Amino acid sequence: MWWLKNIYAVDPSGSCGKRDILIREGKIEANAERLSPEEVAERAGGEPVESLNGEGKYLFPGFIDAHTHLREPGQEAKEDIASGAAAAVKGGFTSIIAMANTEPPVDSRGLVEFVRTQGARAGLARVYPLGTVTKGMRGRELVEMLDLKEGGAVGFSDDGHNLQNSEVMRLALEYAKLTGLPIVSHSEDENLACGGAMHRGKAAARLGLKGIPSSAESIMVARDLMLAAETGGKIHLAHISCRESVRLIREAKERGLDVSAEVNPHHLLFTDRDVDLFNTSLKVNPPLRSEEDQEALLTGLLDGTLDMLATDHAPHVWEEKARPFAEAPFGIIGLETALAAVWQRLVVPGKLSPKRLAEVWSLAPARRFGLPGGTLRPGSPADLVLFDPEWRERITSDSLASKAQNTPFLGQELQGFPTLVWVGGEPVLRGRQLCPAGDGVRHR
Template sequence: MKTLLKDANLFTASGELGIFDIWIEDGKIYAIGQSFEEEAFDQVYALDGKFTAPGLVDVHVHFREPGFTYKETIATGSMAAARGGFTTVCAMPNLDPVPDSKENFQNIQTILKKDAKVNVLQYASLTKALRSEELVDYAQLKEAGAFAFTNDGVGVQTAGTMYLAMKEAAKLSMPVVAHTEDESLLFGGVMHEGKRSKELGLPGILSVTESSQIARDLLLAEATGVHYHVCHVSTKESVRVIRDAKAAGVHVTCEVCPHHLRLVDEDIQSDFGFWKMNPPLRATEDQKALIDGLLDGTIDCIATDHAPHGLEEKSQSFLNAPFGIVGSEYAFQLMYSQFVQTGIFTLKQVIDWMTKKPADIFGLKAGYLDVGRPADIAVFDLEQNYQVDANKFESMGVNTPFDGWTFSGDTVYTFVNGEVVWQREE
C-alpha cells in the first residue's frame, strides 16, 4: 500500500516551514520530497498546505480499563487521543487489578492489542496495589513490556520505599515516574490554598504538598542514579527545586499540563467538581513559573493527564467529586490558540514539547517525522476553529472546564502506521 500526503506544510531540519509531499509505504515514511507522481500511489490525501506534524506523544493518560470502564475504555480513550492528534500515549496503572504482576500486565496488553486505536504503552506500578510498601518484580514487569514504573494517582509516602524502588529501577535502566503528594500535608484539601479557596469556603491544598516530596525524591534520585520523572508539575517551588537539581547533575525530567498553563485558581467559577483536579489549579505566580520553566528547559514536555470520570460523580461539590480533568481532544488546540497565537511560545516549541521531547525522555519510537520512521502523523488546520463540545467527545469523560471554549487548529487527520485512525467530518 502506497499513500501520498500531498502538499503538507511541515518543519524542515532547519526549523523552517515548507510545503512537501510525504510518501508512505508499508506503514513507514518512505520519502519526503516534492512532485511525486500521484498516479503511482494507491491513495492520495490532498492536504492543501495544512500544518503537518509528527503524531503527538502524551506520556500521561488514564484509560480506566480494566476496573473502571464506566469512566473510560481503552477503545474510547485511544480514540479521544487520535481525535486530538496523538498517536502514542502512555497509560497509567491506577486500574483494577493494578498492573503489578506479569499476569495483570499481560492481561492489559491483550486488551490494548485488540482495542487501542493508537500506540499505547502501559506503565507498571512501583509497589503492589499502588498504596502498599511491597515492591513489584521490576525485572519481570520489564520483560512483560513495561517501559517505566509509577504509582501515579498517589504519591509514594515512605522515603525508604521510594529509595528501594529507585535502586531496583536503576539496575534495569528504567525510569521512575512520580505523582508527588505528601499526604501528611493534605489536611483534607480539595483545591489550591489561596484567596479563592477561602472565598468558596473550601479547604486548600498547600503548594508544599507537592514540592516537598519532589525535593525528597530528587535527593533519592541523586543517591541512586535513577532517571526520575515528575508528573504534572504545578508550583513555582517545584520548578525551582527541579531547576536546581538539573544544575547539580541529577537525572530528572518533568512534564506540565495544558490546564495548569492556561488556568489559575481564581478562574474557578463555583464549587463544582469539573474544576477539581490534582494537582489543583494554582496561583498566577505558579502559572508564570511553569511558563518560564518550559522556556528555560527546566520543564521538558507537555502531557495532558487525561483523567475521565463519570458525569454524576463529577457533578458534585469539590468536597465529594473525584480529582480529574479530560484533555486529550483539545490539548494541541489549547496550546496553539492560547500560547502560539499570542506570541508566548512558537509553534515549533509547542510541537517539540508534544512530540520529540517526551519521546526522547522515555526512548520511545515516536515523535519524529523522518524517512524510515513509522508513519505516525497528525494534520491540523490552523485556520479552522474548534469549539470544545463535551457532548461530542470521543472520550466517555466530559469533565472539563473548557466546555464551550473555541480554539484554533482543528485536527484534520491522524495517521498511525500510515492508516487513518481519525478524520474530521466535512
C-alpha cells in the same frame, strides 16, 4: 502511498518548513522540499498514490501523551482503553501512556500485557502501559520490574498515591536501574495535602475551601530529587504545578541529575482565580495554582526545565462530578481538547512556538520513555498529525469520544484540530471521523 504536498512540516528532531512528504508501508518514505511527480511515481513502485494538498495545514509527528488514566481494568464506567484511545486520536495523540492506578492496579506482567492487548484491539492510538512501583500500590513491596518491562511496561508509577515512605522510593530508584526505565513520581505529601480541595491561597480563603499548599508538592519534589541524586536513579516528575518545584528541578538539572518533568496544560491555562464553588471540572490534583506559579511553569517549559506537556487525562462519570466542589473527585479530561486549547491560547499568541510544542509533546516523551516517534525523518514510523489551524469545533458531551465530560471546555468552541491522523501509516482519523482498523490487532 500518501503524498502530502506543500505542507508546513514541524520536525522537532530537525527543521520546520514547507515540505513534500511521502508515507509508504507504515513509514515516512521521503521528506523533501519538493518532489516531482516522476520521483513520486518511482518511489510508489506501482502502488496507487493518494495525494493531498497541505496548503495552510501543519504536519506534526504524532503527539505523545505521557500521562493518561484509561481506567481499564476496573472502572470502565469512567473510561476504557478503546474510548480513551479514540479520544487520543481525535486530539492528535498517536501514542499514549496509560497510568497504572486501575482496579486492580497494573502490578503484574499479565496486566501489563492486558493493557497492551486492549490498546492493539482498539486499533487507534498506540497504548503503552506503566506498571505500578509497588504491589497493589500499597507502598511496600516492589513489583517484578524486570518481568513487567518484558511485558511491555515503559515505566513505573504509583500515581494517584505518592510513595510516602522515602525508603521505598529510594529502593525503587535503585532497583529500576536494572530496567533503564524511569520511576514516575506523583509528588505529594499526603499530610500537607490532606482534605484540601484547591490551591491554598486567597481564592480558597474566600470560598471557604480547604487548601492544598504548594509545599505539599515541592517538599516531595525536593525529596525525590535528593533520592535521585543519591541513587543515580532515573526519575520523571508528573504534573508539576508550582514555582518552587520548577526552581528545584532547574537546580537538579544543572547538577546533571537524570530527571525529567511534565506540566499539564490546565496548569498553564487556568489559575485558582478561575475556580468557583460550582465548576467541579476545574477540581484537579495538583490544584490550579496562582498566576505566579503559572508564569514559572511557562518559563520552565520554554527554558527546558520542564521537558514535556502531558494531559493527565482523568475521566470521571458525570454523577461523581455533579456534587458540591469539596466532595467531587479530582480530575480533568484533556485528550480531545488539550492540543486545541494550547494552540489557541499559547501558540497563536506566540508564547509557544509550533516547534517547541512538538518538542515537548512528541519528541521529549518519545525519548524519555523510549517510544518510537517524535520525528519526521525518513524511515521513521508514520505516526503523523495533519493539523488544521482553522478547524473549529464546539465541545459537547455528544462530540466527545471519551466516556467522560469533565472538561472545563464543555460547551465552548475551540479552534485548531487534527483533521487527519496516521498511526503506522494507516489513517485512524479522517475528516474528524474515527476509522479504526477492521482487522483488530494492527500495531506492531
